[in-house]
Amino acid sequence: MTTLAPVSNTATASDRGSGATLAVLLGAYMLIALDATVVSVALPALQRQMHFSATALSWVPNAYALTFGGLLLLGSRVGDVLGRRRAFSAGVALFTIASLLGGLAPNAGLLLAARAVQGVGAALSTPNVLALIAVNFDEGPARNRALSFYSAGAGLGGSLGMLLGGALTSWLSWRWALLINVPVGVVVALAAPRVIREPERQPGRFDVAGAITGTLGSTVLVYGVLRASDRGWTDALALATLTAAALLLISFLAVELKARQPLLPLEFLRDRGRIGAYLNMFLIPAGMFPTFFLLTLYFQEVLGYSALRTGLGFLPMTLVLFTTVRLMPRVLARVNLRAVLVTGAALVVLGGVWLTRLSEHGGYPAQLLGPLVLIGLGGGMSFMPMSALVLRGVTPARSGAAAGLLQTLQWTGGTVGTAVLVSLFSNTSRHGTGSAAHRLVQGIDAAFVLGTAVAAAAVLVATLVIRDRKA
Structure with a gap:
């Protein structure tokens, strides 16, 4: 059992591990995950209204990814020294203010600056979400239940971002893809001091x-x-x-x-199981996250879907992923952890192999429903056990660093994977043959081949590196 440090704050002992605590933490995490995709669907409308060049337009998502991915480790250490709840609340507040400024931005320069500041706020709050779960929920069933919701956050937020971005862009304006963050962010920032238990700060210097x-x-x-x-x-x-x-x-x-x-205690890397979990927390997002971008192109450019219908197309994956992670605490009580991780990664591989067979004449039920369900099931079986394995046995003093490295690898893996697969897609489709739709599908298929190979590497890591059988 992890020993909790004494605290002094407004939250009482009865608040610890409560639904309100989890709701506030996950509300912030969902905002961060949602913002990674909600703007993507709005990019064509944003380009028309703000007169972005093609190169400048790419920096609307990239400015956010750059500051977010680059500052995650630092954000975790800020929480260790200055207080995790304080760092979490400051990050949410900064993210919310930047969302408001971005939604109201009169020109491209201010919009890009706001997106970069959003990334800073996200980097400050995100690693402290996982660290605060480790402090507010005892290791064992309570923490596993909390981690099951947390682990659904990235996939659920990404899918809802596509759906919400499509709806807001179609019905209102691209600006609401950013402004929608403001009311949620205000509620989370105000509620955090009341319901989240703050551990004692760790003395020391940066x-x-x-x-x-x-x-x-x-x-x-x-x-x-x-x-x-x-x-x-x-x-x-x-x-x-x-x-x-x-x-x-x-x-x-x-x-x-x-x-x-x-900043990064290297004793984390002496545990074989934790090393495997960290490796796969990079590999699986690198193979999974590009699915959003590639299938968005397929939905809209090949199947002719609207932005809203595109978001709905990802809904089966979201529902399966969420359901799976909710069942994981019960599964881990009966099945050894390595078997779950191997199976989860293998299901992601099967879904990826299926997606390499896309054609311009296919339909949603035959070509997309099955692989999306498999990827959602595999992701749900992977993320929660990996988070539990990383946090198991970590003291409160080290939880911020453990969470920071986990988040850095997850989001960097997703960013790197998306960039590499999109580059392969672009080169393949540019030099392809046949109609425009056929060239686009050739590029998507090639990208999914590489993404599937990355997921296959995660199967090997789960099989050969993770020897821990404890749930």
Whole structure:
């Protein structure tokens, strides 16, 4: 049983582990996950109204991804030192203010700046969601139930983002894809001090050298991947940026080996099960997250779906994923953890293989319903057990760092995977043959082949690295 540090705050002991606590934490996490996709469906309308060039338009999602992915590790350490609830609330408030400014932005420059600030707020709040779950819910059934909802957050938020973005863009304006965050963010920020239990702050100083090298390394890596996706993997600046990122991340590890209070405690990497969970928390999102972008193109450009109907097309995956993660605590009480993780990753592979067979003449029931159900089922069987495995046995003093690394790998994996697969899609469709729809499908099929290979690597990790059988 994890020993909880004494606290002093407005939340009483009866609030601990309550539904209100979980609702506030998941409300914030859903906002972050939703914002990763809600703007995507609105991009064509946004480009027309704001007069974005094609290159500038790509930075509407990229500005958010860059600051979010680059600052996650730092955000977790801020929570450790200054207080996780305080960091969480500040991140939600910053995200909400940036959403308001973005929704009201009169020009492209201010919109991109607001998206970057949204990423900063997300990086400050997101790792502290998982850390606060670790503190507010005892290890065991209570925490597993909370993690089951948390693990559905990314997939559920992403799918609802597509649906909500399509509806708001079709019925109102692209601006509401950002403004919808404001009322939810205000409620979460005001409720957090009342219902979330704050652990005692961890005394000490910031690991300045680790923060600089880790933050720069993560940010430069994300920028390099985004640049390569946009300009090609032979682009000189992209290659130079990726090389610099590798050197910075190596420097970060060297610094952490010597730091007295490291940003990333390297003892996390001495546990074989935790290493496997971290690896798969990068690989599975890298294979799964590009599905949203690729199938959005297929829905709208090949099948002729509207933005709203596109969002509805992802609904089966969302429902299956949510149902599966809710059942995971009961499953883990009866089935060994490694078997669950191997099966989950294998189902994602099967769904990916099915999607490599898309054609321009196919329909939704025959070509899309089955693989979306398989991917939702596989994702639901993967994310909650991996989160539980990472947090098991972690003391409150280390929960922020453990959660920060988990979130960094999850969202960086999704960003890198999307960038690489979209680059492959673009190159393949550009050099394809036949009609425009046929070339587009050729590119999508090629991207899913690579995405399936990434998911297959997760099967190997779950099989060969994770030996832990405890639930």
